[in-house]
Amino acid sequence: MIGGYMGKVLEVDLNSKQVKKYALPHHMLELYVGNKGLGARLLYDLLPPATDPLSEKNVFIVTTAPLTGSGAPSSNRFNITTKSPLTGTIVNSNCGGDFGIHLKKAGYDALIITGKADRPVYLNIDGENVSIEDAAELWGLDTQKTQEKLPPKTGKIVIGPAGENLVKYASVISEERVAGRGGVGAVMGSKNLKAVVARGDQKVRVAHEEKFKEICKKWRELARQHPATGEELPRYGTAVFVNKCNATFTLPTRNYRYGTFSEADAVSGETLAEKYLVKNIGCRGCPIACGRLVEFKGKKIKGPEYETVGLLGPNIMNADLMAIIEFNYLADLLGLDTISLGNTLGFVMEAGEKGLIKTNLAFGKIDGISQAIEDIAYRRGFGDEMAEGVRYLSQKYGGEEFAIHVKGLEIASYEPRGAVGQGLGYAIASRGGCHIGGGYAIYLEANGPITVDPLTPLGKPGLVVLNQTTMEAVSSLGCCIFTVYMFLPRQLLELNARSPFASKLIRGTFLYGGNLIGRALSLPAWTLPVKPPFIMLPQVWAHVYCTGQRFTLGRLMELGKRVVNMDRIFNLREGLTARDDTLPARLTEELQRSEEPNSRVPLDKMLPKYYHFRGWSRDGVPKAKTLRTLRIDPQQSHPAAAVSSESATTGS
Numbered sequence: 001m002i003g004g005y006m007g008k009v010l011e012v013d014l015n016s017k018q019v020k021k022y023a024l025p026h027h028m029l030e031l032y033v034g035n036k037g038l039g040a041r042l043l044y045d046l047l048p049p050a051t052d053p054l055s056e057k058n059v060f061i062v063t064t065a066p067l068t069g070s071g072a073p074s075s076n077r078f079n080i081t082t083k084s085p086l087t088g089t090i091v092n093s094n095c096g097g098d099f100g101i102h103l104k105k106a107g108y109d110a111l112i113i114t115g116k117a118d119r120p121v122y123l124n125i126d127g128e129n130v131s132i133e134d135a136a137e138l139w140g141l142d143t144q145k146t147q148e149k150l151p152p153k154t155g156k157i158v159i160g161p162a163g164e165n166l167v168k169y170a171s172v173i174s175e176e177r178v179a180g181r182g183g184v185g186a187v188m189g190s191k192n193l194k195a196v197v198a199r200g201d202q203k204v205r206v207a208h209e210e211k212f213k214e215i216c217k218k219w220r221e222l223a224r225q226h227p228a229t230g231e232e233l234p235r236y237g238t239a240v241f242v243n244k245c246n247a248t249f250t251l252p253t254r255n256y257r258y259g260t261f262s263e264a265d266a267v268s269g270e271t272l273a274e275k276y277l278v279k280n281i282g283c284r285g286c287p288i289a290c291g292r293l294v295e296f297k298g299k300k301i302k303g304p305e306y307e308t309v310g311l312l313g314p315n316i317m318n319a320d321l322m323a324i325i326e327f328n329y330l331a332d333l334l335g336l337d338t339i340s341l342g343n344t345l346g347f348v349m350e351a352g353e354k355g356l357i358k359t360n361l362a363f364g365k366i367d368g369i370s371q372a373i374e375d376i377a378y379r380r381g382f383g384d385e386m387a388e389g390v391r392y393l394s395q396k397y398g399g400e401e402f403a404i405h406v407k408g409l410e411i412a413s414y415e416p417r418g419a420v421g422q423g424l425g426y427a428i429a430s431r432g433g434c435h436i437g438g439g440y441a442i443y444l445e446a447n448g449p450i451t452v453d454p455l456t457p458l459g460k461p462g463l464v465v466l467n468q469t470t471m472e473a474v475s476s477l478g479c480c481i482f483t484v485y486m487f488l489p490r491q492l493l494e495l496n497a498r499s500p501f502a503s504k505l506i507r508g509t510f511l512y513g514g515n516l517i518g519r520a521l522s523l524p525a526w527t528l529p530v531k532p533p534f535i536m537l538p539q540v541w542a543h544v545y546c547t548g549q550r551f552t553l554g555r556l557m558e559l560g561k562r563v564v565n566m567d568r569i570f571n572l573r574e575g576l577t578a579r580d581d582t583l584p585a586r587l588t589e590e591l592q593r594s595e596e597p598n599s600r601v602p603l604d605k606m607l608p609k610y611y612h613f614r615g616w617s618r619d620g621v622p623k624a625k626t627l628r629t630l631r632i633d634p635q636q637s638h639p640a641a642a643v644s645s646e647s648a649t650t651g652s
Contacts, residue, residue, distance in 0.1 A: 003207035004066025004544040005029060010108045010130065012123060014191055015056065015115030019130050024109070031631055032566070033559055034065025036092045037476035038110065039081030040566040043090060044634075046112065049573050053085035053183070054166060054190040056116035062103065062157070062196070063110045065478025066544050069101040069204040070212070073220050074480040076101055076283040078174075080157075083574070084182035084431065085190075086168040086340070086389050087408035090570045091182030091431045094475055095157075096283040097174040099198065102155025106200030113191065122150070122195040127202075135194040139164060142333040143173040146195060154199040160335025162377040163189035167387040169340035169410075173332060176291075176302040177283070180337035182409060182431055212543040219536040223287045227449060227493055228485035233290040234280060238306035239269030241447050245310070248446035248454065249418030249592060249599070253314045254363055255346035256404045259415040259592050261314035267321045272303060276325065288482055296325050304328040304338075310413030311342025316349060317364040330370060334377035340389060343410030345372065347390045347403055356397045401585035406433035407576065416583070416601050417592035419445035421460035423601030425468065427581045428610060430567035436481055439468030443485070444510060449493045450503075452511040455598040459514025461609035466517050473560035477541060489534035518613035521557055524629060528554030562630045564614070565622050569634055578620035581607060 011020040024038075032038045039061050051057045060082050067075035078100030084091035103111060106125050113123070117132065120139040124131045138146050143160040150156050155174070162170035163185030170185030171178050179185075188194075206212045224230040232240045242264055245251040249259035265271060272292060278300050282289030292303030304312070308328045312318065331338050345361060352359040359382065360368050375383025385393060390410050394403030404411055409432025416423030422445060425438025435442065441464050445454035452459070471481050496503045520527070529552050531538050542551040571580075582588075583601055592599035611618060615626030627634065 002026075002029070002545055003205050004070060006104055006107050006109050006202065006204070008108050009110045009112060010125065011112040011114070012130065012132070013115045014113065014117040014121065014132065014193065017132055031562060033476045034068070034109070035063050035077060035079040035476050035478055036081070036094065036472060037559060037563040037566070038065075039063040039079050039092055040090060040563060040570065042110065042112065043081050043083070044566065044570045044573075046114075047083060050575070051083060053083040053088065053187060056114075056191065058083050058187055058190070060113040060184075060187050060191065060193075061110065064100045064104050065476060067478035067540065069104040070206055070544055071285060072212075072216050072479070072540050072544075073223060074283070074286045074288060074483050075478045076285060077475070077478050077480060078103065079475070080172060080179045080184045082184055082187045084184075084409070085166070085186045086183040087432045088574060089182075089407055089409075089431050089576060090567050091184060092437070092567075093172070093179035093181050093184045094436075095172070095174055095177050095179040096480065097155075097177035098284055099155035099157050099174045100478075101284070102198040102200065104204055105202050106198045107202050111196070113193065116190065117192040120192050120194050122197060123193065124151075125196070125198040125200075127200040138194045143335050144333055147173075147175070150195060150197050151199070154197045156195060156197050158195040159185040159188045159193075160333060160377065162186075162335040162387075164194075165377065165379045165387070166190060167336065167376060167379070168389050168392075169337040171335050171337045173335055176281075176332070178332065178337075180339065181434065185335050206544050208543040212540065215536060215539050215543060219540065220287045222486055222490075222534065222536065223483070226486050226490050229288045229482060233288050233482060236269030236273050237280075237290050237292045237303065239267075239272050239292075239304065239309050241306045242268040242309055243270065244447040245414065246314075250415045250422075250442060250446045250454075251314050252310055252404075252413055252415045254317055255315060255350045255402060256415055256586060257350075257402075259418045261317075261319075263319035264314060266319045267309050267313040267324060269306070271321060276303065276321070283480070286480070288480070290482065294325055296322075296329060301325075301329050302332065307413045308338040308342070311339055311346070315342050315346045315413070316369075318366055320366055323366045323369075327369060327373060330373050334373065336373065336377060339412055340410040341373065341376070342413075343390050343404055344376070344386050344393070345369065347393060347399065348386060350402055351393070351397055351399045354399065356399050357393075401589075404433075404584055404586065406583060407431070407580050409433045411435075414442045414446075415592070416587055417599045419454040420457055420601045420606070421445050421454070421464055423583055423587060423603060424460055424464050424606045424610060427583050427603055427607065428464070430564070430571055436471060437468070439464045439466075439471060440481070441467055443467075448488075450488060450496050450506055450510065452507050455596070456511070457602045457605040459511045461606050461613055462514035462516065462518025462521075463510065464610060465521050465613045468564060469521060469557050469560035471560070472563040473556045474537065476559055476563055477537060479537065483537075487535055515609065518609070521561070522613055522615055525552070525554035525558040528552060528557060530554075558630065562632060565627060565630055565632055568616070568620075568622055569627070569632070572621060578611075581620060
């Protein structure tokens with residue numbers, strides 16, 4: 001078996017209680033690698049078209065990657081892939097913590113769960129021994145109590161009451177990490193699956209161990225020296241972006257009506273560090289440690305990330321940081337995605353102002369929010385409708401022009417009228433309004449160390465293609481997307497800060513070269529045969545894998561392009577079209593600032609070029625040549641076909 005893989009997939013049917021174990025074809029691993037890429041291919045092959053996401057026919061897939069459990073820095077990631085009950089699209093929800101490591105130690109590269117149990121259960125994976133256990137005593141418990149009652153020293157993924165009650169944006173929790181987006185927790189709940197537990201003692205094989213350790217040591221040192229991964233994120237966590245976004249008109253305020261909040265500093269990462277931080281926390285072996293441990297009512301709990309702060313703070317006109325900490329803690333216990341939650345609260349508040357909905361929720365008023373969060377998780381009263389998300393509410397009550405979602409997924413905490421490339425990213429992201437899946441152009445437009453003109457569409461399609469491609473590749477290999485910050489080398493950032501002339505030249509290169517970058521990325525992998533010394537992934541990949549193949553920047557980009565196209569053909573098969581690559585009217589038609597005529601997203605000027613650089617038709621459909629070049633076969637059959645498998649029936 002090639003390095004980085006355990007050589008086996010575990011497939012469990014909760015209906016028949018049958019367990020299958022089989023190897024994936026080598027070509028599938030070569031093309032899709034792991035995590036998001038492998039999950040997308042498996043879902044496309046296994047899921048019948050037009051499947052109801054909350055039916056027993058939906059497939060719940062957990063994938064790992066070659067670097068998961070290898071000891072590489074920032075690589076303890078696993079991925080959940082399924083069809084989203086919130087959007088009807090593919091949803092890939094990436095998560096940190098230790099579950100992926102434990103699943104690989106148990107001997108599996110992927111876990112595929114089908115069917116529905118006839119009563120609440122949890123799946124217990126102990127190496128070769130796999131059993132379906134009764135979860136009657138766990139059903140109804142919050143995510144913390146559930147994990148405490150499960151076997152110790154194991155990897156765990158669990159749902160809370162929100163998942164049990166099929167809230168469309170219910171999350172999956174692993175330790176204190178969250179696979180939050182798209183309702184993956186509701187899919188677990190629809191299968192009566194409360195938790196999955198994994199353990200084992202197998203070791204992830206690395207082909208060239210000494211070389212691998214040497215490269216990883218250099219990688220850690222680069223991470224510690226980099227301004228983003230060695231200074232800002234360790235010092236202030238992701239909430240460091242609050243003040244940055246506020247300064248660049250990209251902090252969503254009052255349901256995305258504005259891009260700045262007068263009390264932003266009160267809820268910033270700097271204030272969090274000064275007043276509430278106990279210590280930094282992070283995934284195993286990660287040199288960044290971006291997580292926060294804070295004090296709350298005598299307990300030490302996980303502090304909120306930027307997305308949570310932005311959407312449960314300025315977006316609802318809340319300047320009480322302790323209240324945000326409380327709302328985040330409650331959402332995690334109940335198993336709710338805080339991004340969709342904050343958007344839903346903001347929409348209801350504005351709809352209430354406009355007389356569309358009768359509600360006691362109001363901007364700037366935190367009384368009643370904790371109760372609303374519980375009502376959503378338990379589907380009580382109006383919480384039952386809020387549990388369906390913003391798109392549902394706007395279609396029923398009106399207000400679609402200020403319903404801030406894409407394809408049904410509420411967008412992240414970056415106001416795109418202050419960074420229009422980020423707006424393009426939201427529109428084309430496969431799972432809906434996702435900042436990561438859309439390429440996180442905001443980093444090059446507003447909150448990074450090198451920023452280009454955020455309000456021009458010039459060059460943005462190419463930059464979105466570059467960022468999106470890179471992030472999909474990094475995710476598929478098993479790394480945290482924060483490692484992408486290091487693709488801008490420290491020396492370049494220092495030059496940018498030191499010399500105004502150099503800064504102007506660097507920013508101009510990114511902006512005016514954006515379309516050249518887009519065209520270059522449409523070329524085959526062999527046109528980028530380089531391995532830049534500051535981009536460590538191709539080298540690490542090579543020393544884990546050892547297949548005799550050459551690992552270059554071109555190969556990395558090819559992987560990312562393949563994942564983007566795989567997601568796209570899945571969504572097209574499910575009935576989505578180019579008409580779904582859009583934004584709400586507030587973001588494309590309303591000026592954010594009356595004095596700034598460019599403060600809206602000119603999507604119509606960017607989308608056609610994005611399609612062109614992707615090798616898609618004007619209707620957003622990947623061309624046959626594009627799929628052929630990327631070796632994507634839409635007709636591929638079940639991944640277990642033509643390979644030997646072993647089956648057994650498990651007890652419960």
